[in-house]
Amino acid sequence: MNIASKSIRYLNQIHLNPKFPQNPKHPFNIKSILPSNFSSTSYRKRLNRRNLAASKPTLNEPQFHKAISHLLPRFTPQDLYNLITQQQDPLICLHLFNYASNQPRFTHDTTTFHITIKKLGAAKMYPEMDRIVESVLSVSDQSFGSEVLYNSIIYFYTEGRMLSKAVSVYKHMRSLKQMECRPSIRTYNLLFAAFLSRRSNSYINHVYMGTMRMLFKNMVDDGVEPDVFALNSMIKGYVLSLHVNDALRVYHQMGVVYDCRPNSFTFDYLIHGLCAQGRTCNAMKICGEMKEKGFVPSGKSYNSVVCAFALEGEVDRAVGWLWEMVENGRLVDDITCWTVVDECCKRDRCGDALGLIEELQEKRVVDRRGYKKLRHELKVNYGELCDRNGMKNVVIHMEA
Structure with missing residues (x-):
């Protein structure tokens, strides 16, 4: 029972x-x-259905009929395209599209499909947009469509977190014989950006990296020349999935195989990935090449370098890079400051740690809140050590 x-x-x-x-x-x-x-479960389901029904937009019937009145008795796809373009309400755009579909002797073309999909996608009406896309993909004519149309579909699918549908549209593009409908560098960059923006853990990184590798191989096999965005996407993807050597391989191929020059993002991804694995020597080499080309490391790269040197015990080099970072106008985060201070104290250099904290405040690298936080952490973690080094009064003063 x-x-x-x-x-x-x-x-x-x-x-x-x-x-x-x-x-x-x-x-x-x-x-x-x-x-x-x-x-409670059934009640919540009923309540959710009611809320969903209440949240759905209702058609403005007078406005819809007013829009229809602007159509000629035998209107063309161009007439429908112009009318839908003028509408602000995406639901009216959808009903205009459906109204035209039921008219005898009328056939939609690429422009009417495209403008309707753009209106629905921009309004985040993804279920309605999906039905229009199914109509596009079901057209048996191999010459139907355009690269711009399919790219818009992929873009809105990725915005709606429907990556599997976006990949299905990409596969459909590759199956078409008409060159104007096949994937371009824009198509691949849309997919790369979508896969990189959805990463939250190492497992997803590995899974998505396999898909990105397949896409990149298809791009090269189809004769599509990768640009710096595509190559940087591969480098970033390899770094996030902990395949830093593969990222370095792509970097070294940029000027030789693909005739593409690296930019500041290229170096920043590599420096961060190398420092995360404790490969500071390789990171310094990449950083040197970056400076030779006139680029300045980002704040993320500088913070990674400072933390990497500090954790390896090279506190002086870490402090040197920290001040270089400040001189170049990059923001020092709280984790970096504490990492350097913590490593100083671990090596029985509490005096240097205290001096660094004071200097960070004097040069306005940290605000008053960050300054108090650093002093408090130092007191809590190394109070006895500071007392043994004759700095008891200074540490007690930190509590003020």
Whole structure:
């Protein structure tokens, strides 16, 4: 017997028993005797359906009929395209598209499909957009469509986190014989950007990297020349999936195989990936090449280098890179500051750590909140060590 039937039996017994105690100050409440999860699931489902129905936009009938009145009796796809372009309400655009579909002697072309998909996609009406896309993909004519149309579909699918549908459209493009419909560098860059923006853990990084590798291979095999964005996407993807050697391989091929020059993002991805693996020597080499080409490392790269040197015990080099970072106008984060201070104290250099904290405040590298936080952490973690080094009064002063 399930919970619902037991509760109903209990309620029936209460209803038939006149001696059931009643408190006038606290009247009987059914909710007080029902289990907390009784009918709550079905109620939430009904409530969600009602909210969803209430949130759906309703068609503005007068505006819709007014728009139809602007169409000639035998309107062309260009007339429909111009009319949909003028509409602000995406639901009216959808109904205009459906109205035209039901008219005899009218056939949609690439322009009417494209403008309707753009209107629905921009309004995030993805289910409605998906039905229009299915109509596009079901057209048997191999010459139907355009690269711009398919790229727009891929873009809105990626915006709606429907990566599998975006890849399906890409595969459809590759199956078409017409060159104007086949994937271009724009298509691949849209997919690369989508896969890189959806990463949240190492497992997803590895899975997505396999797909990106397949896409890159197809791009090269089809004769599409990769640009710096595509190559940087591969480098970033390899770094995120912890395949830094593959990232270095792509970097060294940029000027030789693909005739493409690296930019500041190329070097920043590599420096961060190398420092994350403790390969500071390789990171320094890449950093030197970066400076030779006139680029300045980003704040993320500088913070990675400083932390890497500090964790390896080379505190002086870490401090040197930290001040270079400040001179180049890059922001030093709190983690980097504490990492350097912490490593100084671990090597029995509390005096240097205290001096660094004071200098960071004097040069406005850290604000007052960050300054107090650093001093408090130093007191909590290394108070006894500072006392043994004759800095008891200084440490006590930190509590102020």
